[in-house]
Structure formats: C-alpha cells, structure tokens
Amino acid sequence: MNVKRFVWTAGLVASVRVIAGGGAAVAQTMVIRGGTILTVTNGTMVNGDILVEDGKIVEIGTNLSVPEGALVIDARGQFVMPGIIDAHSHIAAESINEGSVAVSSMTGIEDVLDPTDINIYRELAGGVTTSNILHGSANPIGGKNAVIKHRWGSDAEGLLFKGALPGIKFALGENPKRSRGGRRGVPRRYPATRMGVIDVIREAFTKARAYRKEWQDYEAQKAHGQADLVPPRRDFELEPLVEIMEGKRLVHAHCYRADEILQLLRVAEEFDFRIATLQHVLEGYKVAKEIAEHGAGASTFSDWWAYKMEAYDAIPYNAALMTEKGVLVSLNSDSAEEARHLNQEAAKTLKWGGLSEEQALALITINPAKQLRIDDRVGSIEVGKDADFAIFDTHPLSVYAVPQKTIVDGKVYFDREEDAERQKALVEERAELLEKLKPATEEKQ
Amino acid sequence: MKTNVLRLCIASALIATTSAAGERPKGPDRYAITGARIVTGSGQVIEQGTLVLEHGLITAVGASVEVPDGVWVIDGSGKVVYPGLVDALSDIALEKSEASGDAPFSRGPLDRPGTTSWAAAADALVLDDDRVEAWRNAGFTSTVSSPSTGIVSGQAAFLNLAGERDEDLVVATPVALRVNFEPNANRSFPGSLMGVLAYIRQVFADASHYRVSQTAYAREPRGKRRPRYDRALAPLAEAQVDGWPVLMPGHWEHEIERAVRLGREIGVRPVVYGLHEGHRAAEFLASENVAVLVSLKWPEADEDRDPEAEEPLRVLRMREQAPKTPAALAKAGVMFGFYSDGLESPKEIFASLRKAIDRGLTHESALHALTLGPATIFGVDDRLGSLEAGKIANVIVADGALFDEDTRIETVFVDGAKYEIRKSTDEGGSP
Numbered sequence: 001m002n003v004k005r006f007v008w009t010a011g012l013v014a015s016v017r018v019i020a021g022g023g024a025a026v027a028q029t030m031v032i033r034g035g036t037i038l039t040v041t042n043g044t045m046v047n048g049d050i051l052v053e054d055g056k057i058v059e060i061g062t063n064l065s066v067p068e069g070a071l072v073i074d075a076r077g078q079f080v081m082p083g084i085i086d087a088h089s090h091i092a093a094e095s096i097n098e099g100s101v102a103v104s105s106m107t108g109i110e111d112v113l114d115p116t117d118i119n120i121y122r123e124l125a126g127g128v129t130t131s132n133i134l135h136g137s138a139n140p141i142g143g144k145n146a147v148i149k150h151r152w153g154s155d156a157e158g159l160l161f162k163g164a165l166p167g168i169k170f171a172l173g174e175n176p177k178r179s180r181g182g183r184r185g186v187p188r189r190y191p192a193t194r195m196g197v198i199d200v201i202r203e204a205f206t207k208a209r210a211y212r213k214e215w216q217d218y219e220a221q222k223a224h225g226q227a228d229l230v231p232p233r234r235d236f237e238l239e240p241l242v243e244i245m246e247g248k249r250l251v252h253a254h255c256y257r258a259d260e261i262l263q264l265l266r267v268a269e270e271f272d273f274r275i276a277t278l279q280h281v282l283e284g285y286k287v288a289k290e291i292a293e294h295g296a297g298a299s300t301f302s303d304w305w306a307y308k309m310e311a312y313d314a315i316p317y318n319a320a321l322m323t324e325k326g327v328l329v330s331l332n333s334d335s336a337e338e339a340r341h342l343n344q345e346a347a348k349t350l351k352w353g354g355l356s357e358e359q360a361l362a363l364i365t366i367n368p369a370k371q372l373r374i375d376d377r378v379g380s381i382e383v384g385k386d387a388d389f390a391i392f393d394t395h396p397l398s399v400y401a402v403p404q405k406t407i408v409d410g411k412v413y414f415d416r417e418e419d420a421e422r423q424k425a426l427v428e429e430r431a432e433l434l435e436k437l438k439p440a441t442e443e444k445q
Numbered sequence: 446m447k448t449n450v451l452r453l454c455i456a457s458a459l460i461a462t463t464s465a466a467g468e469r470p471k472g473p474d475r476y477a478i479t480g481a482r483i484v485t486g487s488g489q490v491i492e493q494g495t496l497v498l499e500h501g502l503i504t505a506v507g508a509s510v511e512v513p514d515g516v517w518v519i520d521g522s523g524k525v526v527y528p529g530l531v532d533a534l535s536d537i538a539l540e541k542s543e544a545s546g547d548a549p550f551s552r553g554p555l556d557r558p559g560t561t562s563w564a565a566a567a568d569a570l571v572l573d574d575d576r577v578e579a580w581r582n583a584g585f586t587s588t589v590s591s592p593s594t595g596i597v598s599g600q601a602a603f604l605n606l607a608g609e610r611d612e613d614l615v616v617a618t619p620v621a622l623r624v625n626f627e628p629n630a631n632r633s634f635p636g637s638l639m640g641v642l643a644y645i646r647q648v649f650a651d652a653s654h655y656r657v658s659q660t661a662y663a664r665e666p667r668g669k670r671r672p673r674y675d676r677a678l679a680p681l682a683e684a685q686v687d688g689w690p691v692l693m694p695g696h697w698e699h700e701i702e703r704a705v706r707l708g709r710e711i712g713v714r715p716v717v718y719g720l721h722e723g724h725r726a727a728e729f730l731a732s733e734n735v736a737v738l739v740s741l742k743w744p745e746a747d748e749d750r751d752p753e754a755e756e757p758l759r760v761l762r763m764r765e766q767a768p769k770t771p772a773a774l775a776k777a778g779v780m781f782g783f784y785s786d787g788l789e790s791p792k793e794i795f796a797s798l799r800k801a802i803d804r805g806l807t808h809e810s811a812l813h814a815l816t817l818g819p820a821t822i823f824g825v826d827d828r829l830g831s832l833e834a835g836k837i838a839n840v841i842v843a844d845g846a847l848f849d850e851d852t853r854i855e856t857v858f859v860d861g862a863k864y865e866i867r868k869s870t871d872e873g874g875s876p
Contacts, residue, residue, distance in 0.1 A: 095637035100629070101553055106643040107635075111707075115699055116759055135639075143639060156699050157706075186632045187550065228665060230658045234650050236643060237553075426758060433761040437746075 027055050027410050031066050035075030035391065040082055040358060040365050041380035050080065052387040055409035060383060073391070073412075078404060081361060081396050082380050083129025083388030086339050087299040087368035088252075088279050088332035090134065091119035092159065097136035098143055099179045102190060102200045105168060106236040108144035109133045113156040119336040120159075121152045124414040126340030127390030127403040130161060130378055132332075132368070134279070135169040137254040138179040140191065140200040142169035144240060145252060147372055149388070150406075152413050165373040167250035167276065168240055172197055172260040173310050198263050205271045208241035250276035250373065252299075256310040258286040265294045277371045279332070281322075282314035288325035297328040297371035302345040303352065319363060320353020330368035343390075347397040357397055474861050475499045477512045478842060481521025486528040486816045486831035496526055498838040501861035506832050519842070519856070527812065527847055528831050529586025529839030529859065532794075533738045533782030533819040534623075534692065534718055537576045537588045538604055538614060540569040548595070551633040554647040558629055559595030562680040566590045567602035567618035570611035581606040582866045583791030584847070586839035586859045587616065589784075589823055591623040591692070596641055597648065598623040600680060601692070603823050605839065607859035616837070620823040621690040621716065622680065642707060649711035652681035690716040690822060692738070697763070698725040705735050716822060718784065722763050723770040727777035736822045737779060739814070740786035741797035743767050768797075771814065772805035782819030798848060808848055837861075 030052040037048040037060065049064040050057060066072055090096050094112040098104035113133070123131070129150055135143035147164035176197050180189040191197050214232045222229055243249035251268070255261050255278050268275050277297040278284060282305060284291060284298045291298060300322070305314030315321075323329045331346055333339035342364045349355040349363065369379025377386050387410035392401040406414035476498045483491040483506060495512060497505040504513075512518060551558035569592075580588065591601035600619035608614045626641050635641045655678040662672055684691055693704035696719040708715025718738040723730070730737060744764045746756070774781050785794050798811055820830025829837040838861035845852035857864045 093639075095639045098635060098637045098640035098643070100551075100632060100634040100636035100640065104640065104643075106554070106647060107637070107639040108643065109639065111642040111703070112639045113699070116697070118757075143643075155702060157702075180632055228661060230661045231654070233654045236647050236650070430758055430761065433758075433765050436765050437761065 029053050029067050029070040030073060030387070030407075030410055031064060031070050032073045032075050032080055032389065032391070032407075033066075035078045035080040036395075037381055038079060038081040038361060038396070039381040040361050041382060043358075047076075048080075050381065050387075050389075052407075052410040055387050055411070057381065057383050057385050057387050060381065071412075073405065075391055077393075079392045079395050079401070080381070081127070081390050081392065082365045083378065083390055083406065083408060084127045084342050084364050085330075085368040085372070085379060086123070086128050086131040086333050086342060086364075087277065087330045087371055088134055088334045089131040089336075089339060090136070090334070091123065091131065091336050091339070092117040092148060093133055093146075097138040099136070099138035100189075102139055102176070103141040103204050103237060104135070104139045104143050105141050105204075105238075105240045106143075107135065109135060109146040110144065110156075110160065113146060113148070113159055115154060115156045115159055119339075120148075120150050121414070123336065123339045124150045124152060124406045124408075125403060125416075125419070127343060127392070127396070127406055128339055129388040129390070129406060129408045130369075130372075130374070131339070132167070132252070132372055134252060137169070137171035137175040139169075139171060140176045140197045141204055141241070142171055144168050144249075147374065149408050150413065151408055151411075161374060161377075163374075163377070165250055166240075166243070166248070167252050167372070168244065170201070170251055170253035170264070170275075172253065172255040172264060173257060174308060175254065176200075194260055194263070197260075198267060201264070202267055202270070204238075205241055205245070205267075208238045208245065209271070211235055211238040212242045212245070245271055245273050247273065252277045252279055254279045256280055256282050257313075258283040261287055262290060265290065265296065269294070276373075277330075280311075280334075282311055282318060284327070285315060285318045285321040286313075288322045288327050291322065292326040297330065297367070298322050299330040299332045299368065299371060301334070302331055302348040316348065316352035319349050320355050323353075323355060323359060328367055328370055329363060330371055331363045332368070343392070343396040343401060344399060347399070350397065357395075360397060473517045474501065475513070475516040476519060476858070476861075476863065477510075477516045478519045478521040478524075478526055478840075479512060481842070482525045483832060484525060484527050484812065484847075485833065486812055487833060496521075496832060496840065498840065498858060498861050501838055503832060503834055503836050503838050503840070505834055521842065523844070524855070525843050525845060525847070526832065527584070527841045527843065528816045529829070529841055529857070530584045530815040531782065531819040531830070532580060532585050532588040532785050533822070534601070534784035534786070535576075535588045535590055536593050537580060537590050537606070538570050538572065538574045539566055539590050539592070540571050548629055548631060548633075550631060551629060551635075553634050554644050554651075556634070557648065557675075557677040558634055558644065559625075559627070560597040560648065560677045561592060561595055561599050562597045562622065562678075563676045564592045564599030565602065565619055566592060566600060566604075567615045570602075570604070570614055572608070572611060572614075577606050580791055581857055581859060581864060582854070583795070584841040584843070584854045584857060585791065586841070586857060587829065589620060589819065591621065593623060593625070596625055596627065596635075596644065597677070597681070598625060601823075603825050605837070605859050607862055607864070613860075616829065617823070617825050619680075619689065620825070621692050622684045622713075623692045624694075626694055642703075645707065646711060648677065649681055649685065649713070651675070652678040653685055653712065655679070656682040656686070685712045688714045690714055690736070690824075692716050692718050695719050696721040696740075696744075698722045698729075701726040701737075702729060705730070705733055708735075720770055720774075720781075721767040724766060724773035727770075727773040727779055730774070730779045731777040735779075736818075737774065737781045738784050738819075738822075739771055739774070739781055741783050741794055741801075742786040742788050743797055743800060768800040769804040771801040771810070772807075775806060775810040775814075780818055780822060781814050782822055783814050795848070799850065802848055808846065811848060 032050040037045040051059040098107045145167040147161040148159040275296040303316040346360045366379035369375035389407045391405040478496045483494045494508045495510040592599035601621040602618035603616040604614040658672040691713040695701035695704040695717045720739045817830040820826040840858040842856040
C-alpha cells in the first residue's frame, strides 16, 4: 500500500511539472482501482478495475493484479466514464470565421490551432477529452474542422486526433444569409436568403463535379501515355468538396429550421453524398424520420433556444424525440463554458423525454464518437480503445457530480487536488513575473 | 519654433561628416588601420593587427601585414575593429508605400489580395532617409530592406548604407520574399488568419502550376490555350525553384512552428521573423535547420491597456523571457540575425542587445547575429559579413568592446569609404 501511494505521489509530481512547464504528460501503465465503471456500451461494473498500457485499455475486470511500477489510481467510491466528446466546439483556434466569401472551404482550423488556449485545460476539468473544433457559421460552405484530443501541453500537431476522418462546416439560415450585410460601403455578400444559401451549395458542388471531371480526364490521358500534359490547376476551394462527394470528408451542417434541413438533405442526395451531422438542428424533432432515413446524425443543445428567430420553435424534448425515431444524437456545447458541464446537459434528457441513463451518457460519448467516425478509438470503456476517462466523485448524471481526474491516452491531464496546488503556484509565478517586470515600467514613467 | 528647427538643422549639418546621407566623403580610398585589435567575425581575434582596405575591398588582414605604399594610415592602437553590422530586416531607404485608402476589395484567391510579389525594394530606394546616416553612424553598414505591407509584400534587397546614387546601395537583390499573416481590413478575402494561410497555400500552388504551364506552352504553343499572364506568380515560382528565403512571421512557439510547417508545405525555404518566444522553439528550429530573424523590439505592456485588467500569464511570461531567446537559439545552434523592427534609434537597438547579453548571449554570438549570420541567411556571406581579404570593406572602428555601454564608434567604412563619427550631443548616433 505504501509503495502504491509512493508511485501515485511520484505521478503527481510528474504531472505538476507538466502543467508548470508545458511538457507532455507521461504515459505509463496504470490501474484505475475499484470504481463504478460506466462503460456506456456494456453496462455498468461496480467495484471494477481498468488496466491501461501504452495509452490503451488492456483489461477490464475485478481484482486485477497490478503490474510492477504501475500507477494506481484509487477510484473507490467514484464513477469512471469514457472521456466526454464535444461534437461542436470553437476553442483552441486563432480564427473561426472566414466570412468574406460564401464558400470558404479552402480554410481550415488545423492551420490556426492554438495549443496554449487555456480552455483546453478548463474543459479537461469538466471531463472533456475530445473536441470537434469547427469553423464558424458565416458561410453556406465553411472551412475544414479539426478533431482534437485535449492533450494540454503538447504542440498544435500533438493536439490532433490522428486518424479521424476529416470534415467541414456547412451553415444554413440566418447566419450565412446575413453575413456582411452591406455596412459602411462594403458590398453585400451573396446569399441573402435561404434560397440563395442552397443555391450557393448547389453551384459549388456543380463546380466541384466539373473539377473532378477535369482531373479524371487528365489522369486518363496520362494513363494513355499522352506526352506534354500539363496537370489542371489545383483548387483548394473545390478539393474538399470532391472529397465530400467521394465519402472522404464529413459534412457538419449548422441548421435550425425543418424546411432548411430538408433542403440540404435533398441537395446532398442530388450530389450523391450524405450529411454526417446536422448541428444545433433545433427543429430536428419535426423531421426526425427524414433525418434518420437520410442517415445524418444530429448534434443539438439540451434546452437552449429563442436567442434568434429561427431558434423559437425549439423544445427540450428534441434529443429524446430524435433518438426515438432512430437518429444518432449527440449533445454539444458550442461554448467553452457549457463544455465544462456536458454531463449535466446530458442529464436533462432524463427529465425531458425520459431517456435511460445509458442513453443519456451516450449523447456525450459513443454517439458523438460515431458521428465523427472515431468510435473504434473512443466513446466507451472497452478493451482496445484509447484510455480516455473522466472520473467523477458521484454519478456524472447527478447535479452534484464533480470531475476529479481526467485521463487522455493513459495520462492524467487533470487532477482536482493537484490543480489546487497548481493554482497556488501560478499565483506565485504571476507575482514573481510582475516583480521582475516592474523596473522597466517604472523607468518609463 | 521655426527658428529652433532651423538651428537644429544647421547644428546637425555641422556635426555630420557629410551633408547628405548618400554623399560619399571626398578623400582617398586606400587605408590601413594598424596596431588595432581586430575581431574578424569569422572566429578569429587578432590582438594587434593591420587591416588594409583598397578601392572598396578588404585586401589584407592579419598580425603581420605589411602596409602598402601610398595608403592612408590610421593608428588603431587602443581601438577595436569589427565587421560592419547588419540590420536584418527593415524598410530603411525605401520609398513610403502608397497606403492611401483601402486595399482593393477582393473576392477570392484569384484577385491576388495583398500580393505585390513583383515589387522589389531595390527598385524603390530613396537616399534621403534619416536612418541611413543614423544607422551607419552606429556601425550598421548594411540592412536588408523589404516592402512590408500586404500578405506577400515583395522582394527584399541587401543594401549598403552609403552611396551617391540609389543604385550604389544595392549589394544583392532579390535576397528574400517577405510574407505577412495580416488579414484584409476591409472585410474582403482573406478576412481571417486562416483565410490568409489558405490563400498563401493556394497562391504558391498556383505559382508552381504557372511555371509548369508556361514552360510547356513556350515549348509548344500550337494547339494549346495560352496560360493566363499573372505578374504575382513568377516571383513566387522563382522563390520555390531558387530557394529564396521566404520571411514568415512568428512570435509564439506555435506560430513559429506553424510558419515553418507552412513554408515546407508550399515548397519554399522558410525564415521566421519575430521570435519573442523563440527560446521555446530553439530545439525545433535546430532540428528543422531553419534560420530566423529575432526582433529587438522586446515586448512591452500596452500603454493604453486597462490598468485594472489582469494580463494573461502567458503574456507576462513572454515579456519577461523574450530577451533570453538569442542565447537559447545560439545554444541550440540555430542560425539567426537581429532586426530593429521599428525601433527608432540605434541607441535603442544597442540597449535591446545588452538585454539579450544580460540573459546569457555571448558577445561573440551577438556579433555573429549582426554580421555573418544575416549575411549567410541572405546568401551574401561570400562578399561580406566578416573581415577577410577580398570581401567588401564594411568596417567599424570602436574605442572599446562593441556592446559595452560607454563604447563609442569612431569610424565607419562602407564599401571602403570612410565616415568619421564626431562626438555629438545627438544621443541617437552612437550606441
């Protein structure tokens, strides 16, 4: 027992350094001992152990033997759930909207990731381990997204969820039609109506089809051995759209009203692709059957509405009703604050619509994982999956639940006790820095 | 007020050795500096040696060099001789760009927003820039001057800071292409950082396509539609093929990494400028073998900030730690140069340098980053940057160690022309 405690303390010290110095946390063999394990996909195991090696879940059971040198995390009396996945976030990015053009598919969040954004850490403190960082909603066709893991302290590249299928943002309704509305002598940007929004999307895919044909013709001529060929110009606006049509890129479409949702599903079908997720989708309950038939997922809010005209017809039963109709539903934050209590957002569906505990937890774990096509890696506690966990002091669907530790790839990135120490160290550091910087300021005066 | 200005003008005309910045001093163009401590800048220090400058070039340097007949001999005993210094990025001696009014409204990459890649600093020189003389008097014999506005600003030139005509200044052109990550202010494309980065990726891809299609068309125009002429693209294609340094901004560690990765992706040799958090990126830069330009304008608190607002810790950290960047880069073996970044006088430049020295930068590394470092980065180390026979006679003579606070620079040679720096009350002149 003493040995174990020593190991745990050593782990603490190591992690403190991480946070202070910004280095990478250390992966090590780890046993999470004695917690109530909410696997999400395989029920609940009381007093269970989880063995983690090389950042992966190796074994789940009771009374597992602890390998030598393993870090033991005492979760007795606590609840271990899969790391929370936020399907709609705008943190850790230095720009969000390229609103100057109606189609901004040449842009991408990956280019502007900011690994020093403190929200990465603050959301870890809410149990979030994976986020889908989306471009804003200023354009019918927006920029490319980046799925990240909250590996606080790593560089921008280290944040990326390697192997996640790339995606892109679309947006319908009020936001894209009112972007740059002709203020101060700036020309209005087309489109200005919902008709226009759909037209922009249809025209873009028509162009992308022609572009794809151009390349196919070129490749065919090249295969025939034609000499002196000049390849077509690469167009970074159209390339992502070709990838969408080829099923290599997921569409995450911001939408509210039932009519615009149906419009988009039809246009996608016209160009023979599927919408991966409808985002916000507050009127999704009205067309849940159609959404399910199309095969789109829906990522919505629990009970947030009426902040603009198109959000007036929302109801808190949305997530539950869409789930009942067979739609793959997730709850997202779209907010660095709300992301810190997505467990409470999920809990609301128990009241509004009567989802089961497991269904509610799925809304913030396995379902968003499926929507992002990363469910082979994350979203549930299963052998072989990434060791991403949120450990709560009580059941995460309780309003009293407070995250105690958050683990990504088998590394402790957040620890509540340790955090208290860290806060003290940061206050001291600030005071020291201000002291050091003082003479320069006084000289100026 | 008018009379004051007039009096000041007369005074400074008297103090300066020449009335106009560009005018060469009349006199011989063969000199020998004897008995001086010579810091060659290429690793060698001659405790008591002779340096011979003839017709604009260094013709001999060493401890036992014979003084040729007919040269003007300068007694260098008690003096220290250094290679002329380089301000590795500025807009000194450049015409002010016509930044009047808004940039044209751009609808997408094909409008080539903020792109003036054809603009060459060497073609827009003006001699009546006060900084030519001020910088030269402080020992800066050269600068890399570049157009600086827009996204792809244009072509930098390596200049010597003396000459009778504009053309005399140019040592080499183009020596680099300057890129900024500034979005368009008028809500046209690109209006965001990610739009700028996407645009840069597209315009460089267009440039390589331009080169391929123009070559193919020149080889056999018949039966082909002619590729569209685009003056923005040819210099970019040259930068890709000839390996021009492409200057990209980056202060924070992640910005530095972003610039390097983007540079690699678009097929150019990235040189990052800024670097205030460069101390954290030193190992990365060394492993990527990327050279950098360090801004000497160390970050300071915004004077207009809300005094009640608490500044983020990372901002405080950067402000306190920025001056340790040069030492960290030197330790990691990263090639770097210094640039003035809008500092208004050489006095400020030297004050900044002393801060870096206080934080561990050796005098030797500091000198390298002001001489051979930038000369190497911009590909002119074969002709200047150190005191070696055959190189351009850019030389400074000081009465002590260069970075000491009370050292005075007494004589500066640019292209072998001698400028004596008189003691002046003007504090801007000497370090």
